Every structure is written in structure tokens, then in C-alpha cells.
Amino acid sequence: MALNIVIMAAGKGTRMKSALPKVLHKLAGKSLLRHVLDTTAGLGAAQRLVITGHGADQVENAVAGPGIAFVRQMPQLGTGHAIQQVVPHLPDSGSTLILNGDVPLIQAETARRLAQACGGDKLALLTIELADPTGYGRIVRDEQGGVRAIVEHKDASAEQRAIREGYTGMMAAPTAALKRWVSALKNENAQGEYYLTDIVAMAVAEGVPVLGIAAPNETEVLGVNSPLQLADLERRFQRRQAETLMEQHGLRLADPARFDLRGELICGQDVEVDVGCVFEGRVELGEGVRIGAYSVIRNARIAAGARIHEFTHIDGEAAGASVGEGALVGPFARLRPGAELGAEVHIGNFVEVKNSSLARGAKANHLAYLGDATVGERVNYGAGSITANYDGANKHRTTIGADVHVGSNCVLVAPVEIGSGATIGGGSTITKAVAPGELAVARGKQVGIQGWIRPTKKR
Structure with a gap:
């Protein structure tokens, strides 16, 4: 019929x-x-x-x-x-x-x-x-x-x-x-x-x-006729989703009343989610993943044992984003579309990663930007360093080999390749390829002026 x-x-x-x-x-x-x-x-x-x-x-x-x-x-x-x-x-x-x-x-x-x-x-x-x-x-x-x-x-x-x-x-x-x-x-x-x-x-x-x-x-x-009714139904729905995830998958929520799922959440065993977290699109959390308070995660895969610290923002959009096993991300980190973090990668506070892959054990712990980059194993990427990936019209890629050390406040002007084991001196602006094992320093020579007097305010 x-x-x-x-x-x-x-x-x-x-x-x-x-x-x-x-x-x-x-x-x-x-x-x-x-x-x-x-x-x-x-x-x-x-x-x-x-x-x-x-x-x-x-x-x-x-x-x-x-x-x-x-x-x-x-x-x-x-x-x-x-x-x-x-x-x-x-x-x-x-x-x-x-x-x-x-x-x-x-x-x-x-x-x-x-x-x-x-x-x-x-x-x-x-x-x-x-x-x-x-x-x-x-x-x-x-x-x-x-x-x-x-x-x-x-x-x-x-x-x-x-x-x-x-x-x-x-x-x-x-x-x-x-x-x-x-x-x-x-x-x-x-x-x-x-x-x-x-x-x-x-x-x-x-x-x-x-x-x-x-x-x-x-x-x-229940129908929706007012903002008040909409808000009430939102909390009812979120509570129902939270209870389903806890009962069927063992998800441990610090407070089910402060949980928002606006899509699909797939959880492994022993996943812990702190208060105020928002999940959108399709999100996969592997076994033992821990999500810190007030994190927003959208269209991402987070592998077993990874820790997402508080106030982290991960938005994979259509391209997706992934975090490898045992990786540490945040607090206050941002992963954008195409971010692919390998196992045991560290992404620290106020670090942004976009359309970049970081191999096992790579670290960018403070105040850094990695865009359109391929980063090898065990790279240490210094505080304040960035990849200058946009020339005003097109995007270009930066390749950083394994075991590279990039000092603080460096600018890697793409397209550029840093060979394995190379070291980039702090404060350098790198525009040319750096050979494996080489030390590259590209900054103005320090000048000391004796007897210089700091200006004073006129009265």
C-alpha cells in the first residue's frame, strides 16, 4: 500500500x-x-x-x-x-x-x-x-x-x-x-x-x-514556536544524545548537561569529554582519547590515546583533520582543514596548522603557524615561527625534513625546502633551500652603540 x-x-x-x-x-x-x-x-x-x-x-x-x-x-x-x-x-x-x-x-x-x-x-x-x-x-x-x-x-x-x-x-x-x-x-x-x-x-x-x-x-x-521552546528542545535532545553515548559506548562525560553534539560522534572505549565541548559534522574519537573543556571539534579523526587540551579548536571542514595516536594538542590550539598530525606530535598553545602534515614526534609548542607544509619526524618548530605560504595570489609549500630544528621567530618563505637535520637560527628569514645538516642564519648583523642615550619626554 x-x-x-x-x-x-x-x-x-x-x-x-x-x-x-x-x-x-x-x-x-x-x-x-x-x-x-x-x-x-x-x-x-x-x-x-x-x-x-x-x-x-x-x-x-x-x-x-x-x-x-x-x-x-x-x-x-x-x-x-x-x-x-x-x-x-x-x-x-x-x-x-x-x-x-x-x-x-x-x-x-x-x-x-x-x-x-x-x-x-x-x-x-x-x-x-x-x-x-x-x-x-x-x-x-x-x-x-x-x-x-x-x-x-x-x-x-x-x-x-x-x-x-x-x-x-x-x-x-x-x-x-x-x-x-x-x-x-x-x-x-x-x-x-x-x-x-x-x-x-x-x-x-x-x-x-x-x-x-x-x-x-x-x-x-514538542513543537517550536518561540526561542524559549527551541532552547528547551535543544537541551532535551542533547541530553538524549549524551545518554545514548554513555549507555551504548561508555563515553564518560563530566557533565551531560554541558555537552553539544551537532552531527555524528563515534567513540572508542574509555573516552573522556570535559564540560562545554561541541562536536559538529562527523567526529571520530579513538580509545582513551581525552577532550579538554570548551573544545570545539568539527569533521575530525582523533586516534587512540590522543589528548586534546582545553579551548582547542579543530575544524576539518570538507577536507577533514586528523590527530595521530598519543598526540598532544592545545590548549588554545587551532587545527584547520587538511591538518594531519602523526603519532606523538605536539601542538601547543596558540599554534595554528592548516593543510599541513606533521610526522611522528614533531613539535610546535608555542605561538606558531604551519600552513601548506610537510614536516618530518622529530622536527622542533620554534615559538613565533611561521611558513609564509601565500604570495598574494597563490599558495606555496614548505618542506621540512626529519630532525630539523627551527629557532624562534623564523619566517620560512615558500616555496622552500629545509633538508633533514638542518638548523635554522632564531630570527632568520629563509628564502632559499637549506642543505641537510646545514646551519642557516639569515638576519641582520647585531650592532652595539656605546654612549647611546634614550630619548626623554619633553616637559
């Missing part, structure tokens, strides 16, 4: 107080709508239709992809009106699952269970029991417990508002019946809108079974 999925994403989100369409606000580094699309990708739907409205061009450009079609709702006259817009795109058979683009944490299993409950001949509503269901449509049941109607909060009586079972805004319906029902909707209510929830009474009148399917938990069905 064909399954159609409709995702409503046309609302403006006035309470967000933002120029950005509500469904494009981010949760864990990904838009609310993208969360829903990713969840539904594996449900085997014949088609996925996204209803856009406010900021339609922006929303469609942000999430366009294979298997995703868009239908516009202009103007926005309620949820029923939204579904009326997709009616021409729906077949006359199968089931239609309706989800919300601002309810990002619905799980695939819950959505699948809702669609299966429909079975092509029943109306299945996803419901939730809440201590305070303010704002939710109330599920009105008959004496036998069957669902008789949904009453929107604004139209509910005092008695109906006392009902704690609320409608989540998500349902699955027989497609042919859904098309018939929404075509008959009227806007005779307090808001002058077409409510999709009115189809429940139509189904009851036709004798179509109406099922209330309970959501597993509140977090799955």
Missing part, C-alpha cells in the same frame, strides 16, 4: 521574532525541517510533499533534494487549507501521513507505527497526555473510549480544556477519504480558518474508525 508523506512547513513563526522562516531555525546544528525530512527518508514513502508558505523560496532552497516535492500555501488559512493544497498531488488510494516541520524530534518508529495503524482504512491520530495541554487540540472521546472529535484549544469549553489528552498535529489517514474530507471543510470557527482536525467528526459520521495512538514521550511531539 502506497504511503504519501505530507510535511506542513508554511507557517511564519511570529513568536520566533526572526526574519528566518521558523522551520529553518536550527536544532543541534540542523534545521527543524531537515530533522523531519531525515527521519522520514527511510519510511519508504511513494512521495514526500512539503507545504511551504512564508519564506517559501528560502525554505525550498534550503532543503531541496531527491524525492522531495513542494506545494505552496498562499495565503495561510489553517491546517485544513494547507492539506487542500496537496489534494491534487495525492492519489486515490493508500495512506497519507501528515507531520509538522516544526516538530523536529518525531522518531521514525513512531511515524511508522502511526502509518501502520491507519492501514489505509482508519484515521489514526498521534496523541499525548500532558500535565498542561494548553495550546493543544483536545481529544474528545465517547463513553466507550473511542475518539469522537478534536476541539482546538481556542474553541474549547472549560470542560473540554480540562481534558489532558492532546492532539499532536500529526495523523495518518486513508488518502481517498482525506481528499474528500478536506474538500468539505468550513471555516466557521473563532479564527476563521480551515481546521484539519474537523475531519475527525466527518470520519466518525461515516463510521470510519478513529484511533488515538499514544506518542512514546513528550519530547518527540
